Amino acid sequence: MDVSHGSPGRSDAPSIAAVVSSRSWPSISCYRAAVWTQSPRVEMIQSLFKPVPSVTGNKDEGIIRELIMDFYETSKQRKPQQIIIFRDGVSESQFIKVLNEELVPIIEACKYLDEKWSPKFTFIVAQKNHHTKFFKDNAPDNVPPGTVVDTQICHPKNNDFYMCAHAGKIGSIIGTTRPTHYHVLHDEIGFSADDLQELVHSLSYV
Known part of the structure; x- marks a missing residue:
């Protein structure tokens, strides 16, 4: 999940929220993208859960329902029991805000879709701009x-790590390899450090 903004000086240009999800399980390298516009310069994704009135009652027209339904329809009517979310573009000062304004609506969207369905969530922020x-x-x-x-x-108490998944350019200057800094903000799945790092490393080559 990520949000991109208009160029500097374009305060009227809408921000673009994009969420890419797996589909056609177990082919985890098959993806679907949902792209929405939202208010200019707003970093938090606003349309993850979007209940709107309809003739037959309220209907969720948010991003998460769209992606979950696509997963369900392409995975032989199977719902994911574990959902791992990677969020880009969030600073450390926004960690609490992103959990409240993005993870909570995602959980609400899943409950709205099926009250008996309770997937486990792991929410990870990936920072490249450091x-x-x-x-x-x-x-x-x-x-x-x-x-x-x-x-x-790394932080003495929080769950975070740096990873250089790919090789730097051959012959490039020493120290030019910039790692990605991963922060695990929420982990219901219960990954060990080694298992999560192995998963992230493997996904980097998909």
Whole structure:
């Protein structure tokens, strides 16, 4: 999930919210995208859960219902029991806000679709816009692909880690490999650190 905004100086241009979801289980590399416009410069996605009145009662016309129904129809009428969400473009000061304004509506949308359905959620923020870079000590190379750092420079209490999933360019300057910083804000599934890092690394090559 991500939101992109208009160019600087275009305060009237709507922001674009995009959510990409898996479909056709178990072919996890098949995806569907939902793209919506929303208020300019609003970072939180506004249309995840959108109940509107209709002749037969309220109907949810939000993004999550659209994607869940697509998963259901392409996966032999199967509903996901575990949902892993990757959110881009959120700063640390917005972590509580993104849980309240995005994860909560996602859960509400699932309950609205089927009250008896209770999937487990894991919500992860992936940050790329930071200044942390990795390099090998006393070596003329960047760090190898798959490098993970989850101690020393990470938060002492929160669940976060850095990962360089791919190799840097051959012959490039040392220290140019910029890792992605992952923050696990909510984990009902109960991943171990190694299992989650292995999953993220594998998904980076899909």
